Amino acid sequence: MNTQEYLSLPRNFATIAIHSAQEPEKWEHLSVVPPIVTSTIFKHLSPAVPKLYAYGRAGNPSRNTLEECLAAIEGAKHGLCFASGLGSMTTVLGLFASGDHIICSDNLFWGTANLFDKVGKPLGLDFTFTDVTDVKEVEKCVKTNTKMIWIETPTNPTLTVIDIRAVSKIAEKHKIILAVDNTFLTPYFQRPLELGADLSVYSLTKYMNGHSDVIMGAIVLNDETLHTKLRFLQNAMGIVPSPFDSAQVNRSLKTLALRMQQHSKNALAVAKFLEGHPNVDKVLHPADILLFFYQGLPSHPQHTLFKKQTAGHSGMVSFYIKGDLQQTKRFLQSLKVFILTESLGGYESLAEAPSIMTHASVPEDQKKKIGILDNLVRLSVGLEDVDDLIRDLNQALEIK
Numbered sequence: 394m395n396t397q398e399y400l401s402l403p404r405n406f407a408t409i410a411i412h413s414a415q416e417p418e419k420w421e422h423l424s425v426v427p428p429i430v431t432s433t434i435f436k437h438l439s440p441a442v443p444k445l446y447a448y449g450r451a452g453n454p455s456r457n458t459l460e461e462c463l464a465a466i467e468g469a470k471h472g473l474c475f476a477s478g479l480g481s482m483t484t485v486l487g488l489f490a491s492g493d494h495i496i497c498s499d500n501l502f503w504g505t506a507n508l509f510d511k512v513g514k515p516l517g518l519d520f521t522f523t524d525v526t527d528v529k530e531v532e533k534c535v536k537t538n539t540k541m542i543w544i545e546t547p548t549n550p551t552l553t554v555i556d557i558r559a560v561s562k563i564a565e566k567h568k569i570i571l572a573v574d575n576t577f578l579t580p581y582f583q584r585p586l587e588l589g590a591d592l593s594v595y596s597l598t599k600y601m602n603g604h605s606d607v608i609m610g611a612i613v614l615n616d617e618t619l620h621t622k623l624r625f626l627q628n629a630m631g632i633v634p635s636p637f638d639s640a641q642v643n644r645s646l647k648t649l650a651l652r653m654q655q656h657s658k659n660a661l662a663v664a665k666f667l668e669g670h671p672n673v674d675k676v677l678h679p680a681d682i683l684l685f686f687y688q689g690l691p692s693h694p695q696h697t698l699f700k701k702q703t704a705g706h707s708g709m710v711s712f713y714i715k716g717d718l719q720q721t722k723r724f725l726q727s728l729k730v731f732i733l734t735e736s737l738g739g740y741e742s743l744a745e746a747p748s749i750m751t752h753a754s755v756p757e758d759q760k761k762k763i764g765i766l767d768n769l770v771r772l773s774v775g776l777e778d779v780d781d782l783i784r785d786l787n788q789a790l791e792i793k
């Protein structure tokens with residue numbers, strides 16, 4: 394029997410998210426909600442002596458408030474925001490020079506793989522895409538010019554779990570940066586820096602903002618040297634977010650803990666329902682009970698690993714419907730509460746077919762290898778009443 398417990402939820406998370414970097418005293422008018430500062434320019438006290446800010450690309454009070462809050466909720470020293478999740482990844486690539494080598498998972502959000510392959514490679518960076526669930530394989534890929542290992546866990550859309558601690562040991566041994574895309578779980582459920590990673594990277598567009606109305610990204614870290622370099626690149630490459638968007642995300646962090654708890658509960662109920670449905674072939678969700686019933690393995694390695702490095706799971710559930718692409722399309726078009734679209738992490742429930750939507754451009758052999766089949770459906774379970782969600786899935790699954 395599996396006795397591994399989940400990690401504890403981070404202490405005082407909601408209090409930190411609500412109060413950290415939000416002190417009214419830092420504004421002259423003592424505003425409780427941080428102001429949206431739209432000015433791109435700030436008067437100098439004397440020539441070449443700005444007070445705190447000089448030019449909006451280099452720093453902005455609304456953005457810096459969010460950056461400090463992001464660092465605080467992860468118990469980290471520094472946070473940096475970018476104009477999108479991919480913008481944060483592009484900025485990370487700016488750390489390297491032509492000829493440098495990067496090891497990355499062969500099971501990544503397609504946009505990350507696309508950025509590495511189509512933008513990083515032509516710039517002279519060398520990438521090895523490999524199965525990072527096999528830690529020995531990762532070590533075999535290390536070369537003298539390897540500078541970074543990039544992983545995402547759990548992966549999008551198959552929810553495969555990667556052992557952050559094990560990969561971090563390899564990174565540490567070879568003095569390589571480890572970056573973890575933590576978009577799917579947020580620091581409420583998973584804290585990569587505490588597990589040995591150097592960079593915790595986010596698409597804030599998803600759960601962190603949670604209202605499907607902002608595109609933004611972030612990097613959270615402790616290392617001073619990397620922070621100085623990334624702070625320079627943030628300004629030099631200029632992939633910065635607007636003050637309006639920064640204020641939206643800063644607002645959204647106040648309810649992150651509550652939202653994640655409810656996403657998690659709803660997703661588990663949905664996964665259990667799906668698991669018992671005759672028109673469902675297999676459910677992908679890292680919670681134990683499902684793996685127990687599905688694979689008959691109470692000590693499934695992924696399940697134990699998942700519990701060892703997280704405090705719970707978000708609203709992401711994937712499943713294989715019984716049938717082919719036509720059946721998948723019929724199911725998706727029959728949904729009435731779930732909205733048929735890409736993306737994830739908002740308050741509303743979403744459904745999509747990765748093989749022809751988010752992951753359509755993944756080469757066919759790779760899709761097969763990692764399980765992105767035509768009958769795979771990815772759900773982002775939102776915050777609606779869960780009975781309505783289950784009723785919706787049930788009626789759509791019944792349609793032949």
Ligand SMILES: Cc1ncc(COP(=O)(O)O)c(C=O)c1O
Nearest residue numbers: 477478479502549576596598609
């Ligand atoms: C896991 C993951 N990382 C990064 C991104 C990219 O983020 P953005 O769309 O904010 O550029 C996405 C977008 O779907 C994602 O799912």
